[in-house]
Amino acid sequence: MSDIIESFETAKGNTFGDLLTLKEKNSSLxxxxxxxxxxxxxxxxxxxxxxxxxxxxxxxxxxxxxxxxxxxxxxxxxxxxxxxxxxxxxxxxxxxxxxxxxxxxxxxxxxxxxxxxxxxxxxxxxxxxxxxxxxxxxxxxxxxxxxxxxxxxxxxxxxxxxxxxxxxxxxxxxxxxxxxxxxxxxxxxxxxxxxxxxLKNTNIGVIGHVFRGMYDFEYDKTMIKGTLGPNIIAIQVDHLLDQFSQADDEEIKMIEAETKSRFNIVGLSDNDVYQSSRFYVALRRTLERFRLDALTLLGQHYVEQKTGTTSYLANTMIHEEGKYIVNTEGDVHGLIIMTIMNELSGQMPTYAEWGEYDGELNALLMVHHGYANTNYATDRNTVKVNRSPEQWGLQGAGFGFEYTLKPGEVTISHLIIDAEGYKMLIVKGEALHIPTNIPCEEITGVVKFDTPIKPFLTTLIKEGFAHHCIIAYGDLTEELSMIADFMGIRKVIY
Missing domain, CATH: 3.40.50.10940 (Rossmann fold)
Structure with a gap:
């Protein structure tokens, strides 16, 4: 009698009736x-x-x-x-x-x-x-x-x-x-x-849901598949927590030792680093088990409380490895842009929130929750690991990075669906050289724009885009514009 095939939701083995066993690799045209x-x-x-x-x-x-x-x-x-x-x-x-x-x-x-x-x-x-x-x-x-x-x-x-x-x-x-x-x-x-x-062959996992009240991130899986291409797969939080509880102690300690040797860690206990290393093992195994290419996780509040840590070491290591793409707060549309930018440039983009402006520099401060490829630091030797400054009920200090992005030409983008359908934001800017890290316990960047900053922000707000943005090094504006055309969606270019 042949083995019973089950859904990935309940199966104990690695063959599922509702996920491809051998997913086609991205092939040449x-x-x-x-x-x-x-x-x-x-x-x-x-x-x-x-x-x-x-x-x-x-x-x-x-x-x-x-x-x-x-x-x-x-x-x-x-x-x-x-x-x-x-x-x-x-x-x-x-x-x-x-x-x-x-x-x-x-x-x-x-x-x-x-x-x-x-x-x-x-x-x-x-x-x-x-x-x-x-x-x-x-x-x-x-x-x-x-x-x-x-x-x-x-x-x-x-x-x-x-x-x-x-x-x-x-x-x-x-x-x-x-x-x-x-x-x-x-x-x-x-x-x-x-x-x-x-994109049509890309599997994106969602653990949890969009952060409550972030209506700008809300999405329709059918619209995403029909217009943008990827498959959106809901992964139960318990699947991640199971991997967290079953993570191999030897592997965790190996990641812990590597983390301690690589980074200047300030104000964290050994347990903080251990739990963050454990989270990395759990997140990577979740990605592997469900044949995902990318994953977004709502860490706040439930997952962080259950694991006693944040996902930021895990996300950073996965970004540096370059095989998978991850972000947080249920930002599926941002994850799709990250996937596109990674394929176009061969480099993992960063993930940020729009911040305060500087009229003299004609620039914006970009900030986000403590994870990105540390090779993007202005000075790799000044990267600091510290507590997560936003505490969402976890026991312990959490885990986050502090450094400022290195200078260079950048492209900023995101997607949103509004009453008229999808549209893509495409902006070219320049990450400015900031000689010392901004001491805010977070990853930051200062990006200059060609358009005068206050009119730029006025039109950006009025146009209606998400409060997150994705930042990639290099000029990807032309290729992003083409992809928007292939998708048949509007594009807003600054």
């Missing part, structure tokens, strides 16, 4: 390349024209393979007849390509591209309008004018798409066949699309 040239021109310039155009298109293919080295680029060759277009479209459909890069090597009637695209209408299209160089050759001949006549084909095809209602979000990139900036733009778009697709 298949990029189909459609390159066209007009057969009529070959007889007009026999021996050279087709060879030169094919050489140009091979150059494009080679560059795409170089910049998209994490993906698979599929090129069925130069299309120059309707039969070739039909064959190429069927080939790319057979390969199940995820996205199309269309390139004209000469002017070419739109029926060829349409014939190929009929087979792969599911895939978004990047129209790469290109030519052999970035300069006009004032000594050129008519053969080379035809060789560089892709703009006619691009304009014609894009206009045809408009008339047909195809590809309303057509991505257009302009550059020569060796233009690194153009290939960079293509790579950004494909990277954003990949992250958008990966």
């Amino acid at each position: 298949k990029i189909g390349v459609l390159t066209v040239g007009f057969f009529e021109y070959w007889r007009m310039f026999p021996g050279t024209m087709r060879a030169n155009v094919n050489e140009d298109m091979t150059c494009v293919y080679t560059h795409l393979c170089e910049v998209l080295d994490q993906d698979t680029v599929i090129w069925p060759g130069l299309i120059d007849t309707l039969d070739a277009a039909d064959k190429a479209g069927k080939k790319l459909a057979e390969e199940r390509v995820d996205i199309i890069v269309y390139v004209a090597g000469t002017y070419c009637p739109d029926y060829m591209a349409i014939q190929a695209l009929e087979h792969i209408r599911h895939a978004p299209v990047i129209l790469f309008n290109t030519q052999s160089s970035n300069k006009i050759n004032l000594q050129t001949n008519y053969e080379n004018i035809l060789r560089n006549s892709a703009l006619i084909a691009s304009l014609q095809l894009a206009a045809t798409f408009k008339k047909m209602g195809w590809y309303p979000d057509l991505k257009v990139v302009v550059g020569s066949i060796r233009d690194t900036e153009a290939y960079g733009a293509i790579k950004k778009y494909i990277r954003a699309y990949k992250v958008f697709q990966q």
